[in-house]
Amino acid sequence: MAWIVKNSAAAQIDRRDxxxxxxxxxxxxETDVLPRYPTKRAALLPILHAVQHKHNWIPYQAxxxxxxxxxxxPAEVADTATFYEDFWLQPKGKYxxxxxxxxxxxxxxxxxxxxxxxxxxxISVGQTTTDDRFTLMTAECLGSxxxxxxxxxxxxxxxxLTPENFDRILDSLS
Amino acid sequence: xxxxxxxxxxxxxxxxxxxxxxxxxxxFKDRMLxxxxxxxxLEGIAICMHACRIDTAYxxxxxxxxxxAKTLQRxxxxxxxxxxxxxxSFLGKINSLAPHCYIHRGAGAYVCGEETALxxxxxxxxxxxxxxxxxxxxxxxxxxxxxxxxxxxIAMVGPIVQHGPDWFKSMGTQRPEDxxxxxxxxxxxxxxxxxxxxxxxxxYEDELGIKLSTLIETHCGGMRNGKKFKAAIxxxxxxxxxxxxxxxxVLDFDVGKxxxxxxxxxxxxxxxxxxxxxxxxxxxxxxxxxxxxxxxxTPCREGTTWMYKTLSRIEAGDGTSKDxxxxxxxxxxxxxxxxxxxxxxADGANWAVRTILNKFRPDFEARVRKxxxxxxxxxxxR
Numbered sequence: 433m434a435w436i437v438k439n440s441a442a443a444q445i446d447r448r449d450x451x452x453x454x455x456x457x458x459x460x461x462e463t464d465v466l467p468r469y470p471t472k473r474a475a476l477l478p479i480l481h482a483v484q485h486k487h488n489w490i491p492y493q494a495x496x497x498x499x500x501x502x503x504x505x506p507a508e509v510a511d512t513a514t515f516y517e518d519f520w521l522q523p524k525g526k527y528x529x530x531x532x533x534x535x536x537x538x539x540x541x542x543x544x545x546x547x548x549x550x551x552x553x554x555i556s557v558g559q560t561t562t563d564d565r566f567t568l569m570t571a572e573c574l575g576s577x578x579x580x581x582x583x584x585x586x587x588x589x590x591x592x593l594t595p596e597n598f599d600r601i602l603d604s605l606s
Numbered sequence: 607x608x609x610x611x612x613x614x615x616x617x618x619x620x621x622x623x624x625x626x627x628x629x630x631x632x633x634f635k636d637r638m639l640x641x642x643x644x645x646x647x648l649e650g651i652a653i654c655m656h657a658c659r660i661d662t663a664y665x666x667x668x669x670x671x672x673x674x675a676k677t678l679q680r681x682x683x684x685x686x687x688x689x690x691x692x693x694x695s696f697l698g699k700i701n702s703l704a705p706h707c708y709i710h711r712g713a714g715a716y717v718c719g720e721e722t723a724l725x726x727x728x729x730x731x732x733x734x735x736x737x738x739x740x741x742x743x744x745x746x747x748x749x750x751x752x753x754x755x756x757x758x759x760i761a762m763v764g765p766i767v768q769h770g771p772d773w774f775k776s777m778g779t780q781r782p783e784d785x786x787x788x789x790x791x792x793x794x795x796x797x798x799x800x801x802x803x804x805x806x807x808x809x810y811e812d813e814l815g816i817k818l819s820t821l822i823e824t825h826c827g828g829m830r831n832g833k834k835f836k837a838a839i840x841x842x843x844x845x846x847x848x849x850x851x852x853x854x855x856v857l858d859f860d861v862g863k864x865x866x867x868x869x870x871x872x873x874x875x876x877x878x879x880x881x882x883x884x885x886x887x888x889x890x891x892x893x894x895x896x897x898x899x900x901x902x903x904t905p906c907r908e909g910t911t912w913m914y915k916t917l918s919r920i921e922a923g924d925g926t927s928k929d930x931x932x933x934x935x936x937x938x939x940x941x942x943x944x945x946x947x948x949x950x951x952a953d954g955a956n957w958a959v960r961t962i963l964n965k966f967r968p969d970f971e972a973r974v975r976k977x978x979x980x981x982x983x984x985x986x987x988r
Binding site for chain 2 (some may be wrong): 468470471473474475476477478480481511512515516517518519530533534535536538539540571572573574575576577578579580584587588589
């Protein structure tokens, strides 16, 4: 739920010396992203996507760096970043498994599939395996209802799943 | 057409935003269009930009469509290569503008499919719908006049320009002569995305005004496992439901008034067979809307969550018959139509709960305990 906020008054931000928004990303943003938009803030979503693509998640230090880079307040960046569910503000596993739980997938057997995956990985929804390989999430409609049930593993969509064939897919991941 | 709302030119920029934030459960037609024919979309964009003298177009595609975003990016790159867009565009030679087309990826928020929320998201803010007016055609993206159309609409522009409006009007259903002006005409073809308990789910293009039974039996090969039809959602979960006796419903833009639901919506038809648990269906729909509510308006934020809790209680067998009336009362109080919220997300919850409860009341009655009135004296109080 996008609107649930956490008490962050006493939160400590983990920092490192090396910036997350490094020169490569900055050059990419300046040449490819910023010219597309009339305002700097509009580039925020593409920048956050780029940071997440590079580091697998978006640390708070990166949010501050992005705010600096775009000349807006860190709170404005956090405001946007916390609203969208695709942005991970805490570390996630190497493979993010998102099982669609919307109506067609539920009609076609998603509940059973999810239970089997939970049992296989030994985690419940929202958790990451101890070896940091898999993070299990449920997703709302992934837009592939004709091949329900479906799941997104990182960027690839797997369709017409049964517990058996999804088992094989998970086993094939390194 | 939305295009005619644009104010006269004042020399500054105007924008086109193409809505590819397709997140309504049951809807997958835009994904098909992008997967199989992205250039028909780009053709429509180019025509629209020329017709309305727009120089920048954004395609807002949802974050979960990774493969589709790549496909579309490749198609846009090709269009730049062949000078459809860019500073050497052949359109620019006619109208002296340099048209540009960019892809903007969303990040997993259903509400960004609402047109003003989409604009907020495009500006790098959280996707909160804006209060209208001003309408986007007057002050949209970056406070400039903006046209927002769905992928399917823009993709239809090319074929209409090529074949003419008469060709388009030769399909679909005419408005009856004696009908009041509130009854919309339903011209043209439509992509019906059928999913659920049918033998061959998929996207089928047919004329508007097709019967639901024809769609299921002719195109989708009938109900799966030979089961009986129980219910169907005509167009995305927010549109209410068609009951068991509405199997022959005519699917056109007037479907809402005729069959007591909200409308055709996205024409993403979800078919359910005789074994479907309608309480679970309602709970799933409301869970989705509670999860995706942006939290801006209280009736939607609190109402959907409240309804979700109530429905979960009914599903677990702990509900009472009072809960059903509570649901109806809650539903009737939320949405842009009762005038309590900014956007239509709560209307979806409102119509989904109301239509399912009204059309399948016995299913719910069977799951709840009868509320017993216990008088003080029988309880032992003197």
